[in-house]
Amino acid sequence: xxxxxxxxxxxxxxxxxxxxxxxxxxxxxxxxxxxxxxxxxxxxxxxxxxxxxxxxxxxxxxxxxxxxxxxxxxxxxxxxxxxxxxxxxxxxxxxxxxxxxxxxxxxxxxxxxxxxxxxxxxxxxxxxxxxxxxxxxxxxxxxxxxxxxxxxxxxxxxxxxxxxxxxxxxxxxxxxxxxxxxxxxxxxxxxxxxxxxxxxxxxxxxxxxxxxxxxxxxxxxxxxxxxxxxxxxxxxxxxxxxxxxxxxxxxxxxxxxxxxxxxxxxxxxxxxxxxxxxxxxxxxxxxxxxxxxxxxxxxxxxxxxxxxxxxxxxxxxxxxxxxxxxxxxxxxxxxxxxxxxxxxxxxxxxxxxxxxxxxxxxxxxxxxx
Amino acid sequence: xxxxxxxxxxxxxxxxxxxxxxxxxxxxxxxxxxxxxxxxxxxxxxxxxxxxxxxxxxxxxxxxxxxxxxxxxxxxxxxxxxxxxxxxxxxxxxxxxxxxxxxxxxxxxxxxxxxxxxxxxxxxxxxxxxxxxxxxxxxxxxxxxxxxxxxxxxxxxxxxxxxxxxxxxxxxxxxxxxxxxxxxxxxxxxxxxxxxxxxxxxxxxxxxxxxxxxxxxxxxxxxxxxxxxxxxxxxxxxxxxxxxxxxxxxxxxxxxxxxxxxxxxxxxxxxxxxxxxxxxxxxxxxxxxxxxxxxxxxxxxxxxxxxxxxxxxxxxxxxxxxxxxxxxxxxxxxxxxxxxxxxxxxxxxxxxxxxxxxxxxxxxxxxxxxxxxxxxxxxxxxxxxxxxxxxx
Numbered sequence: 001x002x003x004x005x006x007x008x009x010x011x012x013x014x015x016x017x018x019x020x021x022x023x024x025x026x027x028x029x030x031x032x033x034x035x036x037x038x039x040x041x042x043x044x045x046x047x048x049x050x051x052x053x054x055x056x057x058x059x060x061x062x063x064x065x066x067x068x069x070x071x072x073x074x075x076x077x078x079x080x081x082x083x084x085x086x087x088x089x090x091x092x093x094x095x096x097x098x099x100x101x102x103x104x105x106x107x108x109x110x111x112x113x114x115x116x117x118x119x120x121x122x123x124x125x126x127x128x129x130x131x132x133x134x135x136x137x138x139x140x141x142x143x144x145x146x147x148x149x150x151x152x153x154x155x156x157x158x159x160x161x162x163x164x165x166x167x168x169x170x171x172x173x174x175x176x177x178x179x180x181x182x183x184x185x186x187x188x189x190x191x192x193x194x195x196x197x198x199x200x201x202x203x204x205x206x207x208x209x210x211x212x213x214x215x216x217x218x219x220x221x222x223x224x225x226x227x228x229x230x231x232x233x234x235x236x237x238x239x240x241x242x243x244x245x246x247x248x249x250x251x252x253x254x255x256x257x258x259x260x261x262x263x264x265x266x267x268x269x270x271x272x273x274x275x276x277x278x279x280x281x282x283x284x285x286x287x288x289x290x291x292x293x294x295x296x297x298x299x300x301x302x303x304x305x306x307x308x309x310x311x312x313x314x315x316x317x318x319x320x321x322x323x324x325x326x327x328x329x330x331x332x333x334x335x336x337x338x339x340x341x342x343x344x345x346x347x348x349x350x351x352x353x354x355x356x357x358x359x360x361x362x363x364x365x366x367x368x369x
Numbered sequence: 370x371x372x373x374x375x376x377x378x379x380x381x382x383x384x385x386x387x388x389x390x391x392x393x394x395x396x397x398x399x400x401x402x403x404x405x406x407x408x409x410x411x412x413x414x415x416x417x418x419x420x421x422x423x424x425x426x427x428x429x430x431x432x433x434x435x436x437x438x439x440x441x442x443x444x445x446x447x448x449x450x451x452x453x454x455x456x457x458x459x460x461x462x463x464x465x466x467x468x469x470x471x472x473x474x475x476x477x478x479x480x481x482x483x484x485x486x487x488x489x490x491x492x493x494x495x496x497x498x499x500x501x502x503x504x505x506x507x508x509x510x511x512x513x514x515x516x517x518x519x520x521x522x523x524x525x526x527x528x529x530x531x532x533x534x535x536x537x538x539x540x541x542x543x544x545x546x547x548x549x550x551x552x553x554x555x556x557x558x559x560x561x562x563x564x565x566x567x568x569x570x571x572x573x574x575x576x577x578x579x580x581x582x583x584x585x586x587x588x589x590x591x592x593x594x595x596x597x598x599x600x601x602x603x604x605x606x607x608x609x610x611x612x613x614x615x616x617x618x619x620x621x622x623x624x625x626x627x628x629x630x631x632x633x634x635x636x637x638x639x640x641x642x643x644x645x646x647x648x649x650x651x652x653x654x655x656x657x658x659x660x661x662x663x664x665x666x667x668x669x670x671x672x673x674x675x676x677x678x679x680x681x682x683x684x685x686x687x688x689x690x691x692x693x694x695x696x697x698x699x700x701x702x703x704x705x706x707x708x709x710x711x712x713x714x715x716x717x718x719x720x721x722x723x724x725x726x727x728x729x730x731x732x733x734x735x736x737x738x739x740x741x742x743x744x745x746x747x748x749x750x751x752x753x754x755x756x757x758x759x760x761x
Binding site for chain 1: 460463464465466468469472632633634636637639640643644647665668669670671672674675676678682683684685686691693694695696697698700701702704705708
């Protein structure tokens with residue numbers, strides 16, 4: 001069956017369609033894509049289910065502006081690394097759960113860089129868990145991977161060891177963050193492709209600037225996800241990558257068994273996604289040419305008949321596998337889709353948006369052009 | 370040394386006839402026989418006796434699809450040695466493309482076995498009692514405390530004092546080994562003789578040692594995730610100075626397993642209480658359980674990232690309690706505990722649940738229709754009703 005896009009192409013309506021949609025569909029070469037994951041896992045029950053909307057006021061509002069896939073499924077291994085690796089490769093991944101192996105097939109970052117001859121600063125993954133160090137590439141040159149929370153943990157650990165005000169003094173935390181950054185990314189598991197001394201210096205300055213903004217943020221941010229946001233925003237402002245993965249993670253606090261902290265983390269992520277979307281709309285390099293795909297990396301176990309409900313995410317029940325996907329921005333038709341789509345469709349969609357030839361288990365979502 | 374019944378079934382070759390992914394798991398469990406509860410001993414004996422009793426055609430039919438799924442998964446002697454169940458096999462299952470089918474098939478097998486086992490259990494059923502206590506500090510009244518449960522609210526003659534209303538219940542009549550449990554966040558109640566007592570605060574020394582060990586292991590060793598960490602720490606038994614459970618191998622192992630479950634039991638008092646209660650029901654099947662929650666502390670900025678560190682030491686900001694957060698946390702834990710009981714035949718249609726809060730003059734009761742309480746309940750009237758219900 002022909003998709004609407006295929007039909008337009010086949011029917012020779014391309015000129016008309018360009019005229020009609022120029023404001024919304026940028027040229028392929030200008031196109032930018034940001035994939036945002038609710039890493040750590042979140043259930044429908046606490047997000048887009050009627051009783052969950054209270055936790056995600058911004059996404060609930062944004063839903064009307066974009067295309068909402070009601071049924072986006074993770075049919076793979078329900079671990080963090082494999083779930084996100086499936087999203088970025090378009091193939092269900094079954095590698096080591098804890099990042100000791102890279103994804104088993106090419107990531108969309110690698111394909112994008114290779115085929116579009118994109119530079120080292122054109123693909124970034126701002127992630128959280130240490131195991132995600134290899135999420136950017138299966139074998140070739142892929143995304144720079146930055147793990148803000150790991151940097152924060154290292155800094156806090158050092159500051160906490162010292163006497164005095166310790167972590168209660170934000171300046172202390174800032175000084176240590178900067179100092180670790182100067183010592184080298186590798187210590188905190190980051191992968192940043194070498195791009196020459198001048199550019200490397202710019203990367204360092206950019207990240208340092210993000211740290212300063214974070215420490216002096218008006219809302220006194222202290223979580224890993226907030227640092228993830230500040231770094232993602234600074235990378236966008238400085239390098240304008242065409243492909244960016246932002247992997248929020250605070251909600252994995254659910255493993256602790258504190259439901260209130262899990263809900264707070266979801267609401268914080270909702271706020272940060274809203275701020276990221278504002279940046280897309282206000283930043284001239286992104287405005288009107290960026291598609292943002294937001295989805296949970298995985299769900300969490302349902303309250304009934306499972307080992308321990310929201311604390312875990314291994315049961316394989318519907319609460320764990322069936323989630324949603326929200327597409328915003330350029331090319332995302334307003335509306336909703338009922339038919340099931342899958343996590344592995346994301347990479348194929350990203351590839352199509354960026355004009356990358358791509359073959360994977362997943363198929364591009366036809367509602368996003 | 371496992372029981373003569375199971376030893377006989379092993380020697381008879383029963384486990385060799387059962388598909389590898391099913392039998393290996395249980396053989397591994399049987400290796401820990403000395404640290405299993407009597408209820409678990411009885412369950413394993415009944416399960417495998419039932420399998421042994423099946424006619425050949427019935428036995429073959431029960432496992433036919435599982436065998437086919439195992440073939441699709443590529444299970445063989447090399448990747449699945451029959452006599453040992455390791456973390457590699459857990460990984461093999463989790464990462465296999467047919468994992469969902471395997472899991473569904475295992476569930477299907479138990480859906481055929483469980484009704485038979487449950488019927489036997491129900492025939493020997495006896496009345497049971499469980500109480501869940503909330504701390505006094507919660508910011509809501511009884512009208513909003515148990516919103517996810519639907520029970521009957523009953524009035525108390527005097528505000529609930531767990532020491533007067535609930536602790537004496539655990540001492541009614543004689544307790545069989547591991548049959549009555551007191552699990553609490555704080556050390557508020559003392560357990561009568563013969564009652565198993567586990568407390569988050571009481572286990573502070575053991576918890577602290579485990580946290581230090583976990584932190585050291587994670588930082589200094591190349592640990593491949595929580596399961597490997599769990600295996601690494603399996604030998605970290607509670608020491609005599611760290612709690613009464615140390616003197617009982619079954620309870621020592623239970624306590625260790627609860628604290629190292631991979632979730633927040635080491636970190637958060639109420640997670641410990643919930644998970645310990647759930648595991649007690651699942652494994653020990655007690656006839657009486659009293660679980661007392663406490664108040665969780667607020668998460669401190671920055672230092673909370675160091676999850677295994679002592680927050681008092683790593684952050685000079687004074688510790689504050691999070692009463693509202695605790696209320697939200699417990700709102701979901703109440704039904705989790707309640708529904709865990711409902712999963713087992715021992716508790717169905719014969720268990721009285723009392724949800725109460727310290728200092729509150731109302732409680733909620735979920736009970737079979739033949740359990741009755743007076744209009745206003747005093748400690749003596751409650752004890753009388755429970756004594757009568759449990760036929761003590």
